[in-house]
Amino acid sequence: MRGLGGVLICISVIAFLGAFAMETAVASELGNRVYHIGPVRKQQNAFLMAVGFYFGGAVLVLAGMRRSNSRPARALVAVKACAFCAQTVRIEALVCRFCRKWLTR
Numbered sequence: 001m002r003g004l005g006g007v008l009i010c011i012s013v014i015a016f017l018g019a020f021a022m023e024t025a026v027a028s029e030l031g032n033r034v035y036h037i038g039p040v041r042k043q044q045n046a047f048l049m050a051v052g053f054y055f056g057g058a059v060l061v062l063a064g065m066r067r068s069n070s071r072p073a074r075a076l077v078a079v080k081a082c083a084f085c086a087q088t089v090r091i092e093a094l095v096c097r098f099c100r101k102w103l104t105r
């Protein structure tokens, strides 16, 4: 899910650059170049698409970050019971966070 979000953000950057590079001016009958509503609309659509991809990707990345932050933290932390108050504290703790007593290993 997070990888897909990164891919979407990359696509949005490419689409944004592509939209930026789009030719929106056409040659007029007088010989000069004028903006034409058709290419300008296409460019606007490409910008909107890029913005949509960017926010979609950002949402996916944030959702992936939230999930990956919470799950391994719960699974990987080694705990032990405090010898004084029997609360669960991390195995590398020097002081119990509940009763504030020094823990010996």
Ligand SMILES: [Zn+2]
Residues within 6 Å of the ligand: 082, 083, 084, 085, 086, 087, 096, 097, 098, 099, 100, 101
């Ligand atoms: Zn304790």
